[in-house]
Amino acid sequence: MASIYKRGRVWWIHYIVAGKSVCRSLKTTSQRVALERKKQLEALQVTDQLVRPSSIPIKPLLQSFCEFLLGTRRHKSAKNDISYLRSFFGPCCTALQPGSRVPHKFRGNRRTLPTVPDKLGKCHVPVGRLEQISTEMINAFIRNRVVQDGIAPKTANRIREILHRMFSYAIEHNGYVCPDRRYRNPVEGVRRAKEPAPTITWLNADEIRHQLDILKPWPVLRAMVATYIFAGLRREEALWMTVDDVDLERRMIHIRAKEMEGEFWQPKTKRNRSVPVSRALFSILRAYRQPVKSNWYFPGSRGRRWDPDDFSKRLRLVNKPAGLNWSCLEFRHTFGSLLAMKGESLYKIAELMGNSPEICRRHYAALVPEKMHDVVEFDLEAKKNLNVENQPHRALLEELLQELRRANAEVEAPRLQFVR
Numbered sequence: 001m002a003s004i005y006k007r008g009r010v011w012w013i014h015y016i017v018a019g020k021s022v023c024r025s026l027k028t029t030s031q032r033v034a035l036e037r038k039k040q041l042e043a044l045q046v047t048d049q050l051v052r053p054s055s056i057p058i059k060p061l062l063q064s065f066c067e068f069l070l071g072t073r074r075h076k077s078a079k080n081d082i083s084y085l086r087s088f089f090g091p092c093c094t095a096l097q098p099g100s101r102v103p104h105k106f107r108g109n110r111r112t113l114p115t116v117p118d119k120l121g122k123c124h125v126p127v128g129r130l131e132q133i134s135t136e137m138i139n140a141f142i143r144n145r146v147v148q149d150g151i152a153p154k155t156a157n158r159i160r161e162i163l164h165r166m167f168s169y170a171i172e173h174n175g176y177v178c179p180d181r182r183y184r185n186p187v188e189g190v191r192r193a194k195e196p197a198p199t200i201t202w203l204n205a206d207e208i209r210h211q212l213d214i215l216k217p218w219p220v221l222r223a224m225v226a227t228y229i230f231a232g233l234r235r236e237e238a239l240w241m242t243v244d245d246v247d248l249e250r251r252m253i254h255i256r257a258k259e260m261e262g263e264f265w266q267p268k269t270k271r272n273r274s275v276p277v278s279r280a281l282f283s284i285l286r287a288y289r290q291p292v293k294s295n296w297y298f299p300g301s302r303g304r305r306w307d308p309d310d311f312s313k314r315l316r317l318v319n320k321p322a323g324l325n326w327s328c329l330e331f332r333h334t335f336g337s338l339l340a341m342k343g344e345s346l347y348k349i350a351e352l353m354g355n356s357p358e359i360c361r362r363h364y365a366a367l368v369p370e371k372m373h374d375v376v377e378f379d380l381e382a383k384k385n386l387n388v389e390n391q392p393h394r395a396l397l398e399e400l401l402q403e404l405r406r407a408n409a410e411v412e413a414p415r416l417q418f419v420r
Contacts, residue, residue, distance in 0.1 A: 002041050004034050013038060015045065017052045024053075024179075054177040056130040056170060059093045065169050066095030074268065084162045088141060090124035123148075130170055131179050135189035138163060142190070153193035163187050200363055202334040203229070203326065212284075214322045221318060223288040224298050224311075227253070228328050230281035232335030232353045235328040239306045240265050241297040248285060251277040255354065260295070260305070273354050333363070340364035 002015035004026070011026045011034035026034050062085065069078040086096045098116040125141055127133055142159060145151045164187035170176035171185065178186050203211065208229060215222035227238050237255050245254045253275045257266035267273070277285065294303035300310070312327065319325065332353070339349050346368070350360040 002038050002045070004031075004038050013041065015041060017045070020052060022053055052177070053179065054131060054175055056174050056176055058089070058127055058130055061130060061170055061174060062089060062166075063093045063095050064173070065166050066093070068169060074266075080158075081162045081165075084159050085166070087120050087123070087145075088125055088159065088163065090121070090126070091118060130167075130174075130176060133186060135180060135183065135186045138187060138190050142193075146193075153195045156193045157195065160187060160190050160192065163190075198363055200333045200337070201330050202337040203330065208334070210322075211319075211324060211326060214319065214324065218318060219288060220291060220298055221315060223284055225315070225331060226281055226284040227298075228331035229334050230278050231275045232332050233275070234268060234332060234354075235308055235311070236265070237267060237354075238298060239308060239311060242295050243297050246285065246297050248277065248282065251282055253277060267354055269354050269356075271354065273351070275352055336360065336364050337367055340367035341369065343369050 002013055004011050004013050006012070007025075009029045011028055011031065012023060013026055013034070014021070014023045016022065026037050028034055028037070066078075066082050066085070069081055073081070082095065086098070089096060091097045098118060123141070123144060125133065125137060138160070142156050145159070146156055164185060167176065167178075167185045167187055178184055180186060180189075183189055211229075212222060212226060215225055224238055227233055227241075228235075231253055233253075233255065240258065240260075241253070241255075242258065242260070245256065247254070254272070255267055255275065256272035257264070257270075259265075290297075290299060292299055292303040296303070296305050298306065300306040315327075316325070336349055336353055339352070340346070346357050346360045346365065349355075349364060350357045353360070
């Protein structure tokens with residue numbers, strides 16, 4: 001059985017569950033409320049629904065969870081999630097330590113490197129155990145980031161999602177039990193921020209021709225940009241394309257997982273797909289020749305694979321004199337936007353771009369041509385003429401109805417007399 005007692009002005013409760021003695025605060029100064037909560041706890045204990053509380057140190061859990069992210073997610077996605085955890089907890093474990101801006105190839109044998117400064121040192125949530133984190137604490141952190149740092153609703157939702165995933169990991173692998181009995185996961189009480197409609201930009205036909213004309217002196221860049229525009233690939237999908245992935249005889253580009261030079265890569269959605277090569281892209285790829293012999297279809301310097309950031313930097317340098325600032329994302333949006341304006345279904349666009357239909361609906365539904373103009377058209381003159389033409393028929397129908405009423409009356413009269 002349970003017993004209550006006071007510490008200062010606050011009432012506490014003591015009980016035993018699974019052979020373990022538990023003391024916790026009832027968070028009330030009223031004896032009546034404390035007794036009610038004691039009865040509720042005893043009812044759970046009698047029905048064997050009382051769960052043994054957990055006590056999970058935060059540092060080992062975060063280290064294990066970060067290693068789990070790096071092992072199961074794409075490297076870039078895992079790094080982004082770890083940065084959100086760092087903003088919430090701070091650099092409290094090895095995996096959350098800030099990195100260095102010095103690239104790996106320039107580090108050499110240097111043991112000490114300048115680290116990135118922690119700009120959110122005053123915003124971190126200092127906790128020693130996972131059970132100390134409450135729903136109110138998470139709401140307060142996100143609210144302060146929105147008010148003080150002006151983060152976007154999408155960023156606030158990403159913080160909420162990674163914290164929800166961390167608590168789910170703790171439930172499955174560490175036996176975490178939320179102290180707040182309202183929720184199994186404390187992030188369930190954090191409301192999602194309403195994200196505005198996405199703003200996308202794309203190139204029209206004249207801008208596509210101008211962009212490709214600018215890149216004529218650089219055949220590799222021109223072929224890559226044409227692939228982004230006419231096939232809708234993501235930046236890394238084209239950089240990881242090999243010679244075997246491009247079949248010009250069947251006019252197909254295959255986006256599939258592969259292991260090259262000791263590195264494993266797979267598409268963002270972890271699903272392989274194939275994209276048909278259009279006539280415009282086919283003419284450019286047929287004339288394209290690799291500058292050096294390589295297994296990569298678009299080789300970089302010395303026949304190696306392009307680094308994504310190096311490619312974007314190179315493209316910006318080439319486009320800057322012409323006043324162009326297009327990126328790979330805008331090239332990809334061009335493919336989806338042109339298909340939507342052409343009247344293709346969002347399902348087909350999603351299959352070609354490797355997205356879900358919901359994402360395509362958010363981005364391109366407004367561009368789909370309207371097919372219900374005839375539904376909202378009203379021809380008042382035609383309705384008026386129709387009424388005039390139907391007047392003789394209406395008169396005939398009224399005469400027939402009157403005759404039917406008289407006939408019914410004649411039939412009903414004898415029946416009424418008989419009943420009397």
